[in-house]
Amino acid sequence: MMRPFAVALFASVACFSAAPSFAQQAQSEDDIVVVGERLQEMVRTFVGEVAAAPSAERQMARWDHHICPLVAGLPARQMQYVADRIARRAHQVDIETDGPGCRANILIFVTPDAGRLATGIVDEYRTLVGYYSTSGLSTLGRGPLDDFTNSSAPVRWWHVNQTVSADGQELGGDNGTQVIRGGPPPSRLRRPTRQDFLRVLIIVDARQAEGIQLQALADYLAMVSLAQLDPEGQTVGTPTILNLFADRDAARPVPAGMTQWDEAYLEGLYTARRTASVDLWQRRDISRTMVEQLDPTAEAGSSN
Known part of the structure; x- marks a missing residue:
């Protein structure tokens, strides 16, 4: 149950009191073709770097209907702002947010001792992080969980996914996949199951986040709440909120919020076929969705 977890974890959290745009010029048809091809390659590279899926399932997960963000470790108004910002971004991809008193499934903790909190959670709340090989649950695995625990990044995140039927029903049987009745048969391109997010745990290092604009931080947290992303993905040179801390540390202009690339990625994830046989088709x-939205004849940049 999430509420006891949330209450216990709250007690352990210590409190502490513009993206690039592309200039446009008149282009010939040949120029547009070249730019379009370059855009396609840039998009494929970006998706290949950031998209993550459990190797055992080889299917990308997403939220299904509702989220319930819980934020701890900031002043009350800032916590509410972050939660509202995540809800707004979720609504853009047709995911609604439950009301007050809901059971939290996005847990965000801001603390000056991120490493200690991560270690404590993984050691004491292993069910929360999907440590055990529980039927019907999937994560990126023990190695990435160790990376989460020992990370020195300003923000670390961990997703726990649930295998459900193609229409969203929880599965029965000993292995969580046996009892599937009705629906189309599996094929080379399609499975009778899909991956839904069950919960997301995010820890923000308060010291490393100091000086970051709250809107930018909130959009960063929304991005990693709504998509399972590779924390080792290389995104330098791509207009994305994921470069927030790297740009700050390198004294480059930092994104003010999610960019059109980020919004297009989320739109692509939340419209991709959910029962694809492998994550390659989802990528x-x-x-494809990103290229359609990032029209090379239109401006791209941050969206507030």
């Missing part, structure tokens, strides 16, 4: 769906 292609995301890339």
